[in-house]
Amino acid sequence: MSDKGEYRRDQNYIPDRITADGRDGWPVEAGRYRLVVARACPWANRAVIVRRLLGLEPVLSMGIAGPVHDERSWSFDLDPGGRDPVLGIERLQEAFFKRDPEYPRGITVPAFVDIPSGQVVTNDFAQMTLDMSTEWVAYHREGAPELYPEKLRDEIDDVARKVFTDVNNAVYQCGFARSQEAYEHAYHKLFNRLDWLSERLANQRYLVGDTITEADVRLFTTLVRFDAVYHGHFKCNRQKLTELPGLWAYTRDLFQTPGFGDTIDFAQIKEHYYVVHKNVNPTGIVPLGPDVSGWLTPHDREQLGGRPFGDGTPPPPPPVSERVPELA
Numbered sequence: 001m002s003d004k005g006e007y008r009r010d011q012n013y014i015p016d017r018i019t020a021d022g023r024d025g026w027p028v029e030a031g032r033y034r035l036v037v038a039r040a041c042p043w044a045n046r047a048v049i050v051r052r053l054l055g056l057e058p059v060l061s062m063g064i065a066g067p068v069h070d071e072r073s074w075s076f077d078l079d080p081g082g083r084d085p086v087l088g089i090e091r092l093q094e095a096f097f098k099r100d101p102e103y104p105r106g107i108t109v110p111a112f113v114d115i116p117s118g119q120v121v122t123n124d125f126a127q128m129t130l131d132m133s134t135e136w137v138a139y140h141r142e143g144a145p146e147l148y149p150e151k152l153r154d155e156i157d158d159v160a161r162k163v164f165t166d167v168n169n170a171v172y173q174c175g176f177a178r179s180q181e182a183y184e185h186a187y188h189k190l191f192n193r194l195d196w197l198s199e200r201l202a203n204q205r206y207l208v209g210d211t212i213t214e215a216d217v218r219l220f221t222t223l224v225r226f227d228a229v230y231h232g233h234f235k236c237n238r239q240k241l242t243e244l245p246g247l248w249a250y251t252r253d254l255f256q257t258p259g260f261g262d263t264i265d266f267a268q269i270k271e272h273y274y275v276v277h278k279n280v281n282p283t284g285i286v287p288l289g290p291d292v293s294g295w296l297t298p299h300d301r302e303q304l305g306g307r308p309f310g311d312g313t314p315p316p317p318p319p320v321s322e323r324v325p326e327l328a
Contacts, residue, residue, distance in 0.1 A: 055141020
């Protein structure tokens with residue numbers, strides 16, 4: 001927290017990268033690494049989506065932590081015996097301490113874990129998804145989309161920076177603010193950017209170019225959680241997503257695209273935010289709403305053109321073990 005009560009995110013992550021040339025000591029190898037995520041977390045959700053779209057499931061396994069954690073980190077309470085079946089650990093913290101017994105920072109998802117050593121490789125969520133697109137190319141499925149095309153990278157990076165600062169992180173700055181001034185600053189920053197995004201998306205189907213890119217993945221994971229948690233729990237309440245017609249249609253478009261909505265578990269999302277954030281919701285009561293049936297209604301954004309996967313194809317359905325509850 002700043003002196004003015006403004007929430008400041010610790011962005012010091014383990015900087016190692018898994019690369020094709022293995023320059024950090026972690027070469028891309030099929031079956032060597034495990035992606036640890038939580039369905040509740042928007043930062044982890046990015047990695048889940050990118051893995052799905054690129055078809056990396058056969059070569060990059062995924063461990064799923066439960067939605068509720070304590071000060072010791074995310075735990076694998078969804079797995080039999082409360083242990084990850086591949087890593088054999090109860091808490092993600094164990095993989096961080098294998099890497100550094102004195103690891104001083106937060107234990108965060110997503111994280112790449114080296115299966116042979118049990119050590120975390122990196123939790124740098126922003127770089128992880130870019131590397132999945134650019135360093136894991138040899139293992140992309142046939143028909144995988146180009147999520148980070150070289151000719152559009154400058155624009156993708158620019159939009160992604162704006163989205164991170166003013167949307168992805170701003171919702172947390174609203175929710176965790178410790179002063180009225182800090183809250184109002186974050187609130188206006190958030191909704192000014194949402195208005196900018198609404199205008200940008202009024203005449204184009206996707207954020208950059210005519211296909212889905214990394215920029216869309218990064219915006220989607222915040223917007224899909226907006227009405228369920230950010231509007232009420234974090235006081236981002238100028239409007240609901242459903243009251244912003246352009247963004248609501250855009251988010252439904254992505255939700256109905258294979259690889260996006262099939263990664264979303266609204267029950268786990270709500271349980272995490274409303275139970276873990278005791279300083280925001282001390283009762284721990286999890287709301288029953290909002291109604292989620294609208295996610296499957298027509299969005300009509302096909303009329304703007306665009307090709308979701310470019311010259312590629314949709315991903316196949318997720319493995320049975322990774323499927324989320326279907327919307328009623």
